[in-house]
Amino acid sequence: MNAKTFAAFVGPSIFLMLLFIAAPLISVFMQSFYITQPVFETVQVETCTPGFPNQTCVTEEKVQPVLGEDGKVITTVKYVGLESYVNVLEPDRAWAALKALDFGSLLTIDFWKALRFTLTFTLVTLPLVIGVGLAIAITVNNATRMIRGPIIFISLLPFIITPVIGALSIRWLFIGDGIMTAFLEWWLARDISMFAQGWTIELLMMFYRVWHVAPFAFVVFYAGLQTVNQDTLESAVIDGASRWERLRYVVIPHLMPLIVFISLIHLMDSYRVFEEIVGFSSQAYRISLQWLTYDLLTPDDSGNRSISRASASAMLTMIGIVVLLVPLLRKTWRDHKGGRV
Amino acid sequence: MSSPKSMQQPMALRLSSAGFLAFWCLLASFPIFWIAVMSFKDPIDAFASNPLSVIFGPETVATGRGLSIVSIVVGAAVLWYTVHLAVTKLPRVVTQLTPPELIVPGWIIGAVVFALGFLIVFFGILPPVLGVLNSVLGPLGKPILGLTTEHYQAVWAENAFYENFINSLIITVGVVTVSLTVGTLAGYGLARSGSSLAFWILIVALVFRALPHSVLVAGYLPPFINSAEILRPILGEAAPTLYGKPWAVIAVLVSINQPFTIWMLRSFFQNIPNELDEAARVDGCTHFQAFRWVIMPVMWPGVITTGLFSFLLAYNDYLVCSLLLDAQNQTMVPAIAGYFNRETTTTDQVEAVAAAVSIIAPLFLLIMIFQRQIVSGLTAGAVKG
Numbered sequence: 001m002n003a004k005t006f007a008a009f010v011g012p013s014i015f016l017m018l019l020f021i022a023a024p025l026i027s028v029f030m031q032s033f034y035i036t037q038p039v040f041e042t043v044q045v046e047t048c049t050p051g052f053p054n055q056t057c058v059t060e061e062k063v064q065p066v067l068g069e070d071g072k073v074i075t076t077v078k079y080v081g082l083e084s085y086v087n088v089l090e091p092d093r094a095w096a097a098l099k100a101l102d103f104g105s106l107l108t109i110d111f112w113k114a115l116r117f118t119l120t121f122t123l124v125t126l127p128l129v130i131g132v133g134l135a136i137a138i139t140v141n142n143a144t145r146m147i148r149g150p151i152i153f154i155s156l157l158p159f160i161i162t163p164v165i166g167a168l169s170i171r172w173l174f175i176g177d178g179i180m181t182a183f184l185e186w187w188l189a190r191d192i193s194m195f196a197q198g199w200t201i202e203l204l205m206m207f208y209r210v211w212h213v214a215p216f217a218f219v220v221f222y223a224g225l226q227t228v229n230q231d232t233l234e235s236a237v238i239d240g241a242s243r244w245e246r247l248r249y250v251v252i253p254h255l256m257p258l259i260v261f262i263s264l265i266h267l268m269d270s271y272r273v274f275e276e277i278v279g280f281s282s283q284a285y286r287i288s289l290q291w292l293t294y295d296l297l298t299p300d301d302s303g304n305r306s307i308s309r310a311s312a313s314a315m316l317t318m319i320g321i322v323v324l325l326v327p328l329l330r331k332t333w334r335d336h337k338g339g340r341v
Numbered sequence: 342m343s344s345p346k347s348m349q350q351p352m353a354l355r356l357s358s359a360g361f362l363a364f365w366c367l368l369a370s371f372p373i374f375w376i377a378v379m380s381f382k383d384p385i386d387a388f389a390s391n392p393l394s395v396i397f398g399p400e401t402v403a404t405g406r407g408l409s410i411v412s413i414v415v416g417a418a419v420l421w422y423t424v425h426l427a428v429t430k431l432p433r434v435v436t437q438l439t440p441p442e443l444i445v446p447g448w449i450i451g452a453v454v455f456a457l458g459f460l461i462v463f464f465g466i467l468p469p470v471l472g473v474l475n476s477v478l479g480p481l482g483k484p485i486l487g488l489t490t491e492h493y494q495a496v497w498a499e500n501a502f503y504e505n506f507i508n509s510l511i512i513t514v515g516v517v518t519v520s521l522t523v524g525t526l527a528g529y530g531l532a533r534s535g536s537s538l539a540f541w542i543l544i545v546a547l548v549f550r551a552l553p554h555s556v557l558v559a560g561y562l563p564p565f566i567n568s569a570e571i572l573r574p575i576l577g578e579a580a581p582t583l584y585g586k587p588w589a590v591i592a593v594l595v596s597i598n599q600p601f602t603i604w605m606l607r608s609f610f611q612n613i614p615n616e617l618d619e620a621a622r623v624d625g626c627t628h629f630q631a632f633r634w635v636i637m638p639v640m641w642p643g644v645i646t647t648g649l650f651s652f653l654l655a656y657n658d659y660l661v662c663s664l665l666l667d668a669q670n671q672t673m674v675p676a677i678a679g680y681f682n683r684e685t686t687t688t689d690q691v692e693a694v695a696a697a698v699s700i701i702a703p704l705f706l707l708i709m710i711f712q713r714q715i716v717s718g719l720t721a722g723a724v725k726g
Contacts, residue, residue, distance in 0.1 A: 005628045009530025010542065012523045013599055020596030021549045024560025031563065136365055139358040154366045156708050156715060157373055161701045162657040162674055168697055169372040172379065182390035216719060223720035272553040275659060278678060293555035297562060297664055307563055314556040321551050332544060
């Protein structure tokens with residue numbers, strides 16, 4: 001295939017990706033160094049109220065935005081350097097808190113709070129997703145052929161349904177005196193309210209994520225199990241390997257590439273955790289990095305979006321993605337070079 | 342098929358693995374099943390702490406809205422017969438009536454007609470007939486299972502949820518069509534080109550896939566809001582404000598989805614033997630002709646699978662739609678946030694539940710019809726590494 005035909009085939013896709021992924025990235029990077037703000041002017045305003053015998057007039061200075069000819073507020077763009085980053089990171093407070101070893105006050109800063117939650121969330125759910133997915137795949141693989149179809153159908157449900165709704169459906173089981181809360185209260189014989197403190201919400205969010213992603217891991221592992229070499233398994237049996245040893249030394253090594261694959265996808269996806277925050281309305285207790293950017297982008301009460309701070313927080317989020325991807329890219333690069341030599 | 346004795350599982354292991362599977366199935370389906378049950382009950386029943394009163398809905402029954410034994414039996418029979426028809430008769434009728442090259446539109450029309458027929462019978466004819474039956478039959482006709490559709494009526498009719506539904510429809514149809522058209526071409530090109538450039542495009546696409554969507558939206562927002570002024574020098578007075586326009590969101594979602602789409606389609610195209618298009622090239626076709634006449638007829642399984650995932654992305658999206666669309670043309674998923682943030686009365690809460698169930702019902706159908714394609718799509722990228 002010559003270069004021209006290749007360009008014709010790939011062109012539209014590349015164009016879209018450049019326009020809507022690469023260009024926004026660059027513009028976010030630029031935005032994070034500038035702030036856009038309305039131009040204010042100070043005017044003397046004389047307000048008079050009717051009175052007798054004379055009007056009472058008060059002259060006061062008022063700060064008001066300058067309006068352009070079309071009646072819109074005139075804005076200026078100003079270079080502020082790293083100020084937006086400083087606003088997001090609040091290094092002074094963070095450093096003071098770190099020096100005093102006071103993690104509680106460090107976590108009152110939105111960014112560090114979000115980072116703490118995002119990392120905990122990612123690292124705790126990862127092994128659970130792999131473990132649960134693997135367990136389901138192995139048991140389904142051992143089950144009779146007839147029930148496999150229905151089980152795959154049911155397992156796909158949590159994976160396919162809209163994430164926000166999935167989170168909501170779990171929330172509704174626990175909210176107020178919902179049946180799960182009632183059950184837990186009866187079981188543990190104490191009062192429970194799942195949404196009154198942070199850590200219970202965090203637990204529910206992690207539970208939701210495992211519930212949501214384990215089916216994906218299950219389907220991938222299940223497909224992998226179909227290609228396990230039966231001869232190797234049989235020879236392991238002849239050599240007297242127990243069930244556990246066969247799993248440990250034959251099946252798991254065979255699935256290793258898939259485990260790495262699932263881990264990577266899961267790391268990328270759970271680093272972007274967002275829908276849980278919406279579904280569980282946890283923003284008062286737990287926020288994630290992506291939610292932080294989202295929140296800054298949402299218009300506040302006066303209708304302003306803090307684009308600059310949002311851009312700064314977006315760029316900081318990107319650092320995590322880069323850290324995550326560098327080992328992967330290095331490996332691909334080495335494979336690519338090795339493949340050509 | 343009998344396995345050798347040494348491979349057979351001991352009783353304890355079989356029991357515990359059966360127990361584990363049963364537990365998993367319960368866990369996977371329970372929350373969804375439960376909100377579906379809740380959505381049909383009075384608020385008092387829906388949020389009752391006793392599970393039995395959620396299922397049977399005594400408060401709902403007390404106000405005279407419910408199903409009698411007769412209704413349940415007849416309704417179940419109709420449902421079972423519908424499924425039976427859909428599995429046996431429908432494929433036969435569709436294949437008989439449509440010529441092979443129009444099989445996809447044929448199926449769409451067949452499915453729509455079938456669904457309409459079912460809706461008319463189930464919601465139009467059945468209730469009055471059962472009303473008469475119940476009044477004749479005495480004790481058997483007494484309602485025992487509380488059921489009310491009033492929350493659905495409130496959501497869809499009074500709160501105009503159908504507008505959000507139409508917006509969702511526009512956006513998903515747009516995203517699926519455009520991203521498949523663009524993605525198929527690119528996927529084919531990448532699969533057939535062994536060049537280093539193709540490799541790098543795929544790697545960059547992988548990096549793009551990992552980007553959080555909020556990062557990208559932070560880049561879109563300022564230009565989208567001011568696009569009328571930015572584009573005026575080029576387009577004159579016709580310059581549109583991109584913010585709040587469904588087609589702008591379609592373009593955004595298509596692009597965000599592109600990395601995934603081209604990776605997936607590329608792996609499907611690699612499974613189509615190269616000899617096919619080489620044969621066409623030998624016969625004098627250009628690359629485009631080979632693609633049109635040789636590859637297109639055999640690529641549909643891969644395209645359908647990728648289309649399913651594009652559909653899911655567009656349908657399930659919350660972040661992009663909620664930030665780039667305004668309240669007038671919001672899609673279903675962000676619109677539901679309006680319900681549960683409002684949640685002042687328990688009726689509001691049950692309405693939110695009903696809206697949520699309405700959103701996931703189409704997905705449920707989707708898995709039923711396309712389970713095989715979804716599974717093959719999930720494994721396509723993974724098994725090859």
